[in-house]
Amino acid sequence: MGKFVLHRLLQAIPVLLVVITATFFLVRSAPGGPFSAEKAVPPAVLKALEARYQLDQPVLNQYFSYLGDLAAGDLGPSFRFPGRSVNEMIYAGLPATAELGLYALLISMLLGTTAGVIAALKPNTAQDYIPMSTAMIGICLPSFLLGPLMMLVFGIWLEWVPISGWGNIPGDKILPALTLASGYTAYVARLSRGGMLEVMSQDYIRTARAKGLPEWIVVIKHGLRGGLIPVVAFAGPAFAGLLSGSFVVETIFQIPGLGRFYVQAAFNRDYTMIMGTTVFFAALIILFNLLSDILAVWLNPKLRQQTNGDSG
Amino acid sequence: MALLEVDNLSIWFHTRNGVVKAIDSVSFSVAEGETLAIVGESGSGKSVCCYSLLGLIPSPPGNIESGTAIFDGRDLLTLSERELRKVRGSKIATIFQDPMTSLNPYLTIGEQLIEPLLYHRAMSRKDARGRAIQLLDEVGIPGAKQRFDSYAHEFSGGMRQRVMIAMALIAEPRLLIADEPTTALDVTIQAQTLQLIADLQKQRNLAVIFISHDLAVVAGIADRVAVMKDGQFVEYGPTEAVFDRAQHPYTQSLLAAIPGGAKPGSPATSSSSPDSPLIEISHLKTWFNGTEETTSNATVKAVDDVSLSITKNEILGIVGESGSGKSTLGRSILQLVKTTSGSIKFDGEELCGLTPHQLIPYRRRIQMIFQDPYASLNPRMTVFDALAEPLRYHGLATRKTVLPQVLNLMDDVGLAASAMRKYPHEFSGGQRQRIAIGRAIATKPEFIVADEPVSALDVTIQAQILELILRLVEKHNLTMLFISHDLSVVRYICDRVAVMHGGELIESGATETLWHHPQTPYAQSLLAAVPRLSSRSS
Missing domain, CATH: 3.40.50.300 (P-loop containing nucleotide triphosphate hydrolases)
Incomplete structure (x- = not known):
């Protein structure tokens, strides 16, 4: 197993390097710069600013100096928020984003697998069609539509929950978590339905039934292990996606998370902030994909032993 | 008195393309200690026939149209799912064709072995484990104690089928349905497995229904043979009679099709x-x-x-x-x-x-x-x-x-x-x-x-x-x-x-x-x- 993990971590280095390089040059090739705002800056000041942030140097020099800082763990200073470093801003925004993402992940996993498994047990009946068509709606409805809709219904008409904020009023975390989770819940439901349908038609399920086991034991003990492997494999990328894709929900619900910095940075041409968040998210995506893969291997006894055999 | 008496069983599959008569007015019986072989080609209905007794056919589309199946005094076809579950694995057990796909790859074989004891006999895990190891030993798994916690993929094909046999017999059933149990096995392993089933049958006075496409395999083990074609028994009787005096042309063609002799033409020509x-x-x-x-x-x-x-x-x-x-x-x-x-x-x-x-x-x-x-x-x-x-x-x-x-x-x-x-x-x-x-x-x-x-x-x-x-x-x-x-x-x-x-x-x-x-x-x-x-x- 150790060898497998090490191998995958080494593979991540070139991937990250490609992401860094592509973002670095793409951002700089976009028209405008961090200091070309609507209010024109005097040429002398602009020159001084560029010198300070080394923007007057050749692009390649900037690139290698950025790589050097990055290797030391320094994402650089923010261009638009003088005096604050990108590291500080990520550190400030991450807790809210991570908390929101974790709630959304838990909701989507629990709701999604339950719906998917229930649907798979009686395929092509109402028990299948109702959760699955609801899931389809969940996939189709974008969060910028679902969010305001839920605010309207549950916040303003029914007055059940607060409609914005984060951690100020009890219950203000419910709507954003649900909104963010909806698309993923639907996808998990479809994945687990497919996985369970496949597994429940296997010969060993017939064996379990022939042993006279109660149906719920057949489903939970013999079915779930194999049926949910696709969901486990999806959980990692899903969490990374929830973290990096939460900016719409953060904006709608006024949450001080990382996603908002990300979008603002893109509009502001805040080079270091764009780079910093992209690299950070890329690393997260790679890490969670890896965790997912390890879990999927560990769940399958055959693969588990093979990878153990390789390292030992 | 036979242990199982099936009378006039008909099972139809109601599909989009019309009704398929998978089983058409089939009657047979098995007594304790006896082996009935049901022989037929793929699609003849021989597996459906046995699975229907246990409520294991998918329904819909499958539907039992008529018949009775009296097992130990009760009609299996009228039992509720709950009552049927108490029969499955407990009184009637099954061995399937491919032991690789029929064993759960995610659970240890020990865990799968003891399940019938836990649910049918309310035995403690510890006792069940002891019984399972004893039975694994009996079916010829070397180092049964150590292998208890192994997974199916760690066994060879023949050993896997031994595990399946142990799993079927662990709750001491009275009837064993063996569905092509040796088809996926090599010929020497097949011979060993057949011998093992015969020995266990003798010790336990088991009734066995042996489903097979292979007449030669059946000839060696069955007391009686039923030949199945298109959902019907075209021939049914004692093994000797079926093999020596086959009445139906289909049985005769089956027997003739067995490659039994030397190559036609003189064998010396090639050299x-x-x-x-x-x-x-x-x-x-x-x-x-x-x-x-x-x-x-x-x-x-x-x-x-x-x-x-x-x-x-x-x-x-x-x-x-x-x-x-x-x-x-x-x-x-x-x-x-x-x-x-x-x-x-x-x-x-x-x-x-x-x-x-x-x-x-x-x-x-x-x-x-x-x-x-x-x-x-x-x-x-x-x-x-x-x-x-x-x-x-x-x-x-x-x-x-x-x-x-x-x-x-x-x-x-x-x-x-x-x-x-x-x-x-x-x-x-x-x-x-x-x-x-x-x-x-x-x-x-x-x-x-x-x-x-x-x-x-x-x-x-x-x-x-x-x-x-x-x-x-x-x-x-x-x-x-x-x-x-x-x-x-x-x-x-x-x-x-x-x-x-x-x-x-x-x-x-x-x-x-x-x-x-x-x-x-x-x-x-x-x-x-x-x-x-x-x-x-x-």
Whole structure:
């Protein structure tokens, strides 16, 4: 197993390097710069600013100096928020984003697998069609539509929950978590339905039934292990996606998370902030994909032993 | 008084394309200590018949239309799902065909073994574990205590089936349904497994329903035989009567289709013509995960120092159990796998070490027929496409001549010209194998490697395809390497036979000589394990 993990971590280095390089040059090739705002800056000041942030140097020099800082763990200073470093801003925004993402992940996993498994047990009946068509709606409805809709219904008409904020009023975390989770819940439901349908038609399920086991034991003990492997494999990328894709929900619900910095940075041409968040998210995506893969291997006894055999 | 009495059972499947009468007015009975064999070809309804008794057929579409099945005083067909569950695994247990797919890969075999005891006998885990280890020991699993926590993939095929048998018997059922329990096993393992079932049956006075497509297997073990065709019993009676005085023409054709004899025609003809060999293999080694310099524990010596030659117009049979390297040998000749060392000469020219481009002319002259025609034919190509492709690729047909050539080929392999535009899924298994054979002979090859070409076919279809192969070999002057695990088939079709074991060629000779006077102990054990119709008298 150790060898497998090490191998995958080494593979991540070139991937990250490609992401860094592509973002670095793409951002700089976009028209405008961090200091070309609507209010024109005097040429002398602009020159001084560029010198300070080394923007007057050749692009390649900037690139290698950025790589050097990055290797030391320094994402650089923010261009638009003088005096604050990108590291500080990520550190400030991450807790809210991570908390929101974790709630959304838990909701989507629990709701999604339950719906998917229930649907798979009686395929092509109402028990299948109702959760699955609801899931389809969940996939189709974008969060910028679902969010305001839920605010309207549950916040303003029914007055059940607060409609914005984060951690100020009890219950203000419910709507954003649900909104963010909806698309993923639907996808998990479809994945687990497919996985369970496949597994429940296997010969060993017939064996379990022939042993006279109660149906719920057949489903939970013999079915779930194999049926949910696709969901486990999806959980990692899903969490990374929830973290990096939460900016719409953060904006709608006024949450001080990382996603908002990300979008603002893109509009502001805040080079270091764009780079910093992209690299950070890329690393997260790679890490969670890896965790997912390890879990999927560990769940399958055959693969588990093979990878153990390789390292030992 | 019989343990199970089934009377007038009918099961219909209500599908979109109409009603299929899977089981049509079937009656039978089994007594304690007795073995009833239900024999039939695939799709005859023999499995549905037994699964319906346990409520294991999918419903809908399956529906029990009529009948009674009195087991131990109660009608199984009227029991609720809850009551039926108490019968399943407890009073009636089942062994399935493929032990690999029938065991849960995610749970240890120990966990699966003790389940019937936990749910039917309310036994504690500790007691159940003790009982399971005892039973594993009884079915012949070495080191039962250590293997309790192993997974299914850590066992060989034969050991897995022993685990299945232990699992079926652990709650001490009174009736055992064995659905093709030895079909996926090698012949020596099959013999051992059959013996094990017979021993356990005797000790426990078990009633056994043995479902099989193989009459020869059934002949050795059954007290009574039912022959099933299209959902009906066409023949039903004591084993002796069915085999010696078969009444129904279908039973007679089944019996006639069993490859029982020597190759038709004089067996000596092949050795009388001292032709130069077409294929000459010397010291061939095909190893995986390693070369002769860099061997490790992971190195698999699939083919290890094999030398043999095949003369023109000869059919050489390669027999061996799974993992013996017989398929790898075939693939090595075709250069589909990389050989490690040694030489393969085709018509005097060396094949090993040629580049893919240099191999092209040989690809035309050497062809292959695979075991599963459904998997090896492209589902998106019609028969015409499949047969025309090799002709066009090797430049053997022009736009004008391709159609008559394809029709010619179809006629050769016994396919109607009207089937030309059909896709593989529209054919039966036997017809698909005819297409695959047509594709192989399309390029007018000199040499064909046939890898288990009839193993996936029913016995009557198998007989037809073997006839076809013999006829084509004669007509087109073919030379053939015929790989099979079925010694009766090999005896029927091959001039010479070579026995492989553990990657090595351990014995070879003229078919009849080897059949009657095997020299090596392994060949002797292999031949002794072959189920024969005549074995029931002994």
